[in-house]
Amino acid sequence: MATELPINGSNGHSNGSISAASLPPVNGHGPAANGTTATGNSGNTFAVKAGLARMLKGGVIMDVINAEQARIAEEAGAVAVMALERVPADIRAQGGVARMSDPALIREICEAVTIPVMAKARIGHFVECQIIQALGVDYIDESEVLTPADHAHHVDKHAFNTPFVCGCRNLGEALRRISEGAAMIRTKGEAGTGDVVEAVRHVRTVQADIARAKGMSEQELYCYAKELQCDVNLLRETAKLGRLPVVNFAAGGVATPADAALMMQLGCDGVFVGSGIFKSGDPKARAKAIVQATTHYNDPVVLAKVSSGLGVAMVGINCDHMGEKEKLSTRGW
Amino acid sequence: MAQINVGVLALQGAFSEHIMLLRHAFAMLQAERDDSSWIATEVRTPEQLNACDALIIPGGESTAIALVASRCEMLEPLRSFVKIERRPTWGTCAGLILLAEAANRTKKGGQDLIGGIDVRVNRNYYGRQVESFEADIDLPFLKTGQPGSETRPFRGVFIRAPVVEKILPQVSGIQTAEQEHPETIVAPSKAPRDSFSASKLSAPVEVMATLPGRTNVNDLPQRVKEESDGDIIAVRQANVFGTSFHPELTVDPRIHIWWLREVKDAVAENRSHRI
Numbered sequence: 001m002a003t004e005l006p007i008n009g010s011n012g013h014s015n016g017s018i019s020a021a022s023l024p025p026v027n028g029h030g031p032a033a034n035g036t037t038a039t040g041n042s043g044n045t046f047a048v049k050a051g052l053a054r055m056l057k058g059g060v061i062m063d064v065i066n067a068e069q070a071r072i073a074e075e076a077g078a079v080a081v082m083a084l085e086r087v088p089a090d091i092r093a094q095g096g097v098a099r100m101s102d103p104a105l106i107r108e109i110c111e112a113v114t115i116p117v118m119a120k121a122r123i124g125h126f127v128e129c130q131i132i133q134a135l136g137v138d139y140i141d142e143s144e145v146l147t148p149a150d151h152a153h154h155v156d157k158h159a160f161n162t163p164f165v166c167g168c169r170n171l172g173e174a175l176r177r178i179s180e181g182a183a184m185i186r187t188k189g190e191a192g193t194g195d196v197v198e199a200v201r202h203v204r205t206v207q208a209d210i211a212r213a214k215g216m217s218e219q220e221l222y223c224y225a226k227e228l229q230c231d232v233n234l235l236r237e238t239a240k241l242g243r244l245p246v247v248n249f250a251a252g253g254v255a256t257p258a259d260a261a262l263m264m265q266l267g268c269d270g271v272f273v274g275s276g277i278f279k280s281g282d283p284k285a286r287a288k289a290i291v292q293a294t295t296h297y298n299d300p301v302v303l304a305k306v307s308s309g310l311g312v313a314m315v316g317i318n319c320d321h322m323g324e325k326e327k328l329s330t331r332g333w
Numbered sequence: 334m335a336q337i338n339v340g341v342l343a344l345q346g347a348f349s350e351h352i353m354l355l356r357h358a359f360a361m362l363q364a365e366r367d368d369s370s371w372i373a374t375e376v377r378t379p380e381q382l383n384a385c386d387a388l389i390i391p392g393g394e395s396t397a398i399a400l401v402a403s404r405c406e407m408l409e410p411l412r413s414f415v416k417i418e419r420r421p422t423w424g425t426c427a428g429l430i431l432l433a434e435a436a437n438r439t440k441k442g443g444q445d446l447i448g449g450i451d452v453r454v455n456r457n458y459y460g461r462q463v464e465s466f467e468a469d470i471d472l473p474f475l476k477t478g479q480p481g482s483e484t485r486p487f488r489g490v491f492i493r494a495p496v497v498e499k500i501l502p503q504v505s506g507i508q509t510a511e512q513e514h515p516e517t518i519v520a521p522s523k524a525p526r527d528s529f530s531a532s533k534l535s536a537p538v539e540v541m542a543t544l545p546g547r548t549n550v551n552d553l554p555q556r557v558k559e560e561s562d563g564d565i566i567a568v569r570q571a572n573v574f575g576t577s578f579h580p581e582l583t584v585d586p587r588i589h590i591w592w593l594r595e596v597k598d599a600v601a602e603n604r605s606h607r608i
Contacts, residue, residue, distance in 0.1 A: 043465065043467075044466075047467060047582065051579065054347045054350065055492055058343070075400075077404075079394040295377065296377060
């Protein structure tokens with residue numbers, strides 16, 4: 001188990017107010033493995049699902065709506081692309097019901113690039129997930145950015161061979177998603193705003209929740225699990241590790257290289273960038289710059305260099321001027 | 334007590350997992366009264382690379398790692414580290430792709446390679462994520478008879494994994510014959526600088542492990558498997574070692590320990606040639 005290993009301390013976070021501890025091993029041990037430990041040949045174990053997320057660490061996943069944007073993302077150095085019908089800024093502006101992308105478009109994106117392809121499904125819409133899995137997509141995002149399809153139930157993600165990423169605003173929400181089978185977490189932020197404040201709030205909330213759990217006795221953990229409405233075993237594992245037991249990316253409002261580096265210094269494993277790239281003045285240059293900033297997040301000299309002359313960032317919406325009902329992050333339960 | 338600095342390329346991917354397993358392996362070597370002082374460092378700049386005696390290139394996205402490396406002027410220092418200075422280097426998954434002299438099924442327009450092993454790698458041989466898997470694999474090189482060596486299989490985790498599909502002839506320049514193949518890319522020349530690096534050029538490619546009995550879902554017509562009836566999943570040539578699976582996704586340090594012993598010998602040899 002993880003505790004027998006030397007703590008890696010993830011030396012990247014040297015200046016860090018907050019340091020990300022090591023992820024647990026995912027070779028089929030531990031509660032997060034969901035009992036899928038096996039010998040012989042086995043596909044689709046939790047280790048294999050969570051393993052792909054680990055390969056994406058330190059990278060940028062970019063929202064794309066067609067094959068052309070997917071190629072721009074791949075050439076910029078994205079570690080994966082996220083296929084969706086409209087970028088969050090347009091979903092916000094245009095309103096209406098936001099759904100899974102047209103499968104023909106997802107297929108075109110899969111054919112256009114060789115990096116992993118993710119696609120968004122509506123919360124609770126397990127048939128959209130089945131379709132996405134049938135298309136051979138590498139990761140499914142059960143996402144609050146689309147219009148929820150179920151008022152109470154999230155998808156049973158263990159039932160799928162394709163791994164899932166899900167959003168969270170706090171530790172309870174993250175652990176509920178992991179217990180449903182999510183192999184990767186992203187903090188929600190507020191998609192389509194270009195305002196990083198909610199992304200920061202959600203990462204800091206998760207970390208504060210974990211810090212509280214770390215200091216707790218066994219009795220207190222049972223009580224805290226009730227408060228967080230999560231599985232006590234996952235909470236105990238998280239407290240022991242000092243971090244989420246799966247890879248955690250930042251999302252929702254990252255619009256500049258500095259935003260990406262901020263999320264990395266706060267201890268995230270990588271970043272999702274949605275509207276921030278293709279709603280900016282020069283998507284190619286900005287995409288590249290965000291990739292470089294995510295690698296060299298701790299080097300202000302590099303950050304200054306890559307942040308220079310990128311043209312106009314997306315205009316954005318100030319989250320403080322937004323009503324609770326307008327927030328996408330409040331979707332999901 | 335000589336210090337040996339093992340770098341892990343930290344441009345993108347599962348580098349912290351390697352550092353964690355390296356530290357575990359260091360502790361186990363020290364328990365065997367190994368007299369070296371080992372340190373593990375993250376490498377993001379040419380200066381950090383230059384301070385390393387050996388390097389691991391981790392799993393990740395090879396296209397992203399190659400693009401980031403090219404933009405922060407790391408590609409040439411990496412090629413020099415591997416192919417001219419001949420310092421010990423190990424690549425896992427994406428790392429194996431980058432260390433191959435030729436690769437196919439890369440992104441449109443190809444990608445940059447570091448090179449170092451005269452093989453052609455098929456980049457996503459096993460297909461997309463739904464075809465990723467775990468399997469018990471037999472690693473003959475771990476059965477050394479040394480203390481700690483065991484015969485139990487290693488748990489191989491294969492994530493959108495590549496395999497070595499062809500062992501290439503040893504050439505001193507670039508793999509020109511490979512350039513003729515459609516959609517195949519090659520690494521730039523590895524012309525030796527001195528007699529030490531020249532001596533490594535004649536080293537043969539060794540097949541270190543194969544995975545029998547898996548059928549490939551994307552049966553490509555150009556796929557040729559040579560010298561083996563299974564998929565080649567681990568190779569070595571001189572100072573360069575590559576595995577298509579991810580030891581960094583397990584808690585099993587046996588391959589790291591084996592490789593560090595190789596590193597120790599190579600560092601001694603390398604240093605004696607540099608004086």
